[in-house]
Amino acid sequence: MTYPEETHSDPLLLGKMRKWGIPVDKPYYIITSSSLYPSIEHAVVRLLREESVDVIGEIKLLKRNITLTNTRINELEKRVGRKRQVTNADKVYEQFRRVLEETDFGKIVAIDIDRKEIVGKGDTILEAYNEAKDRTGKEQFDFKRVGYKYLFKV
Amino acid sequence: MSKSKTPFHTKDYTYNKEYKIYQPLLKIHVGTEESKKEVIAYVDSGCTPCMNFCKSYVEEKELTFIQKINKEPEPLGVADGHTINADLYLAKCEIDGQSEDIIVSVIDPETFFEENDSEIEPLMPLVGFKLINRYDVVFKGKARKLELFHPE
Numbered sequence: 459m460t461y462p463e464e465t466h467s468d469p470l471l472l473g474k475m476r477k478w479g480i481p482v483d484k485p486y487y488i489i490t491s492s493s494l495y496p497s498i499e500h501a502v503v504r505l506l507r508e509e510s511v512d513v514i515g516e517i518k519l520l521k522r523n524i525t526l527t528n529t530r531i532n533e534l535e536k537r538v539g540r541k542r543q544v545t546n547a548d549k550v551y552e553q554f555r556r557v558l559e560e561t562d563f564g565k566i567v568a569i570d571i572d573r574k575e576i577v578g579k580g581d582t583i584l585e586a587y588n589e590a591k592d593r594t595g596k597e598q599f600d601f602k603r604v605g606y607k608y609l610f611k612v
Numbered sequence: 613m614s615k616s617k618t619p620f621h622t623k624d625y626t627y628n629k630e631y632k633i634y635q636p637l638l639k640i641h642v643g644t645e646e647s648k649k650e651v652i653a654y655v656d657s658g659c660t661p662c663m664n665f666c667k668s669y670v671e672e673k674e675l676t677f678i679q680k681i682n683k684e685p686e687p688l689g690v691a692d693g694h695t696i697n698a699d700l701y702l703a704k705c706e707i708d709g710q711s712e713d714i715i716v717s718v719i720d721p722e723t724f725f726e727e728n729d730s731e732i733e734p735l736m737p738l739v740g741f742k743l744i745n746r747y748d749v750v751f752k753g754k755a756r757k758l759e760l761f762h763p764e
Binding site: 528529536541545546547549567582583584587598599600601607608610611612 | 664679680681682683684685686687688689690691695696697698700702713714717719726762
């Protein structure tokens with residue numbers, strides 16, 4: 459983290475600094491609103507310059523900074539979620555994907571993972587389901603919307 | 613007047629006291645032939661009646677459906693870019709005695725997956741693929757009335 463530097467131009471201020479024993483030949487740093495929580499680097503720089511530092515205050519600020527960062531990381535991790543695992547239906551669909559996307563883009567297909575083939579097709583899930591049921595006699599299938607990662611939007 | 617021009621169901625908009633607006637809500641019976649329960653559904657372009665239920669709502673209302681039709685959980689897209697798991701069921705839906713077989717999805721909001729870029733897609737009103745697109749629907753704005761017709 460870097461901080462903006464300022465030189466001492468005010469003669470009155472320079473005089474007071476000399477009186478109080480503050481070195482005037484080195485630049486000082488300004489903590490702006492964008493750097494509310496000083497870093498370890500900042501604390502070390504101040505220590506090296508032999509300024510009086512409120513170490514306990516610095517530690518408290520750093521601890522607070524860590525807590526806020528951890529909270530934000532947890533929020534982001536929760537938002538991102540985990541990756542959806544590839545299912546057997548995904549694997550079967552992948553075999554037919556290229557052909558289906560050329561001929562039936564946007565349609566719903568019913569997949570029989572035991573036969574590893576497409577057993578029903580239609581504009582709606584019900585159409586694809588009825589066709590698949592008539593063809594195989596089964597009652598459960600998996601469904602994909604051709605060309606999309608999801609079946610439909612909610 | 614032909615049968616198709618006579619609404620088989622008319623419903624006044626429901627006044628929402630909290631927001632002080634009138635809303636097009638339908639009472640729909642959903643379930644199996646033996647066990648149907650009334651649910652209130654918003655008739656709009658997004659939340660198509662009888663289309664999506666949350667798992668907790670199904671458990672709370674003890675809704676029963678005819679048949680689960682998927683083996684593995686199906687991925688549904690959410691408007692904010694998340695993917696969410698759902699199970700699909702065949703169910704009976706009834707509006708004013710008009711019964712139809714439809715597919716309903718039961719969403720489990722606890723199992724959502726990585727957030728992708730939300731794709732921009734054209735949306736058309738009342739394209740629900742489920743129940744409401746089987747009828748002609750008229751929104752009488754001034755009269756605050758909803759009318760459902762059998763299509764010609």
